[in-house]
Amino acid sequence: MQTDGTVLDQGSALYPFPEGWYFVATRESILRDKLLAKTWLGQNIVAWCNDEGRLCVAEAVCPHMGADLRPEGGGAVRNGCLVCPFHGFEFDAAGQCVATPHAPPPRTARLKVFETQEVLGLVFAWWGIEGRSPQWRLPEEPSTGADWSSFEFKTFRFRGHPQETAENSVDLGHLRLVHGYDHVEPVGSVSVHGAYLKSCFDFKRQRRIAGVFNVLFNVSATTHVHGLGYSYVEIREHSIGMDARLWVLSTPVDGTHNELVLVSKVRDILNPSR
Numbered sequence: 001m002q003t004d005g006t007v008l009d010q011g012s013a014l015y016p017f018p019e020g021w022y023f024v025a026t027r028e029s030i031l032r033d034k035l036l037a038k039t040w041l042g043q044n045i046v047a048w049c050n051d052e053g054r055l056c057v058a059e060a061v062c063p064h065m066g067a068d069l070r071p072e073g074g075g076a077v078r079n080g081c082l083v084c085p086f087h088g089f090e091f092d093a094a095g096q097c098v099a100t101p102h103a104p105p106p107r108t109a110r111l112k113v114f115e116t117q118e119v120l121g122l123v124f125a126w127w128g129i130e131g132r133s134p135q136w137r138l139p140e141e142p143s144t145g146a147d148w149s150s151f152e153f154k155t156f157r158f159r160g161h162p163q164e165t166a167e168n169s170v171d172l173g174h175l176r177l178v179h180g181y182d183h184v185e186p187v188g189s190v191s192v193h194g195a196y197l198k199s200c201f202d203f204k205r206q207r208r209i210a211g212v213f214n215v216l217f218n219v220s221a222t223t224h225v226h227g228l229g230y231s232y233v234e235i236r237e238h239s240i241g242m243d244a245r246l247w248v249l250s251t252p253v254d255g256t257h258n259e260l261v262l263v264s265k266v267r268d269i270l271n272p273s274r
Contacts, residue, residue, distance in 0.1 A: 014161050016255035017041045020195070020227030021117060021124040021138050023249035023261055024057055026151075028121060035077045037070035041127050041252050045114070046070055049093070050080030056093040057125040058082070059112040063097075064089050082111070120144075121151075122247070122263065124230065136195045138226055144245075147268040153261060160258040162228035162250035169223040169231060170199050181205050187220070197225040215239070243267040 022040065024047055030036045036047045037060060044060040046069055060069040067086035069075035074085025081090040081098060089109060090099040097109035114125035117138050126134045168174065170190055175181040187200035200222045209215050218238045225231045231248040247263040 014163055016161070017127060017252050018162065018228050019127060019129045019132075019135070020229045021126055021134075022229040022251040023259075024116075024123045024125050026121050027055070027118060027123055030055065030123065033071075035071050035075060035082070037072070037075075039253050040125070042255050044068075044070060045125075046075060046082065047123065048077045048082060052080070054093040055116050055118070055123060056082070056095065056111075057114045057116050057123070058091075058095055059114075061112070062086060062089060063109050063111060122249070136226070138230055139224070139232075141232065144265060144267075149266045149268075152264045155262075156260045157253065157257055158260070159256055162252060162258060165248060165250040165258070165260060166197075166225055166228045166231065169197065169225050172201055175201075175203060195227045197223075199223050199225075240269060242269050 024030075024038070024040065024045070025036050027049070030047050031049055034048065038045060045057055046060045047055065047057045049055055058069075060073070060075065061067070062069055062084040064084065064087060067073065067075075067084050069082060069084060076083050076085070078090070081092050083090050088101040089097050089105070091109075091111050092098045095111035095113035097105040099105055114127070115134055117124050117126070119138055119141055120143070124138060128134065172184050172186060175184045181203040182205060184201060184203040187202055190197065190199045192198075200220070202218070202220050205217045205219065206214050207217065216239070220236045220238065222234045223231060224233070229250055231250075233246040233248065235244040235246060236242075237244070244267070245265045247261075249261040249263065251259045251261070253259050
């Protein structure tokens with residue numbers, strides 16, 4: 001990982017915005033908001049879809065005179081194009097200026113856009129050191145059928161770095177103290193191939209049900225880590241035959257804070273013996 005020696009905390013020297021794919025939003029939320037804005041890796045960005053459904057994630061700065069293109073700055077989407085509130089320049093989903101109210105659109109007027117990849121309706125954008133293009137791709141996860149639940153989301157924001165959340169995938173020692181897991185055992189060895197890391201482990205966890213009786217769950221987990229912003233966990237609970245999937249999406253916000261989005265799906269328990 002490239003670093004400029006930026007100090008995030010005492011004893012830590014991690015580059016605040018490491019290269020990789022980072023979560024922006026769901027396609028559903030982008031369509032709902034028309035123009036979605038957020039702070040992402042130290043900059044303000046906007047995301048929208050054109051009339052054909054093509055996504056664009058771009059820096060929220062007009063290349064003409066630097067106007068704020070976020071909704072709070074007056075930016076808006078019209079006929080599938082992002083319209084600058086200052087001089088009315090219109091930008092298509094490729095980031096190119098395609099119209100102005102005053103003259104033919106200048107060819108050099110172009111938004112800074114980020115390459116996107118969509119996985120099961122989750123939209124990610126690539127952040128490259130010094131603007132370099134994607135060096136690897138996220139996996140296309142298998143689709144889920146009608147026997148899987150819809151996505152459930154939980155979002156947290158805290159002081160930290162995505163490396164810290166990614167390290168949890170191989171830090172089995174913290175699972176008992178932090179998460180209450182017992183008998184945590186690694187299964188096989190950790191494998192690393194480029195930006196991809198895979199680790200497997202088993203554990204047990206006792207939970208009290210309805211305040212009446214205790215149930216011991218026997219769980220196997222396989223974690224797939226792609227870069228520092230995307231982890232995907234396959235979870236199998238053997239006692240009741242439950243399958244679950246968990247996405248751990250960690251994104252730097254401003255160089256100090258990190259946004260952690262947990263996305264989960266659970267499969268219907270129709271046959272406990274499966």
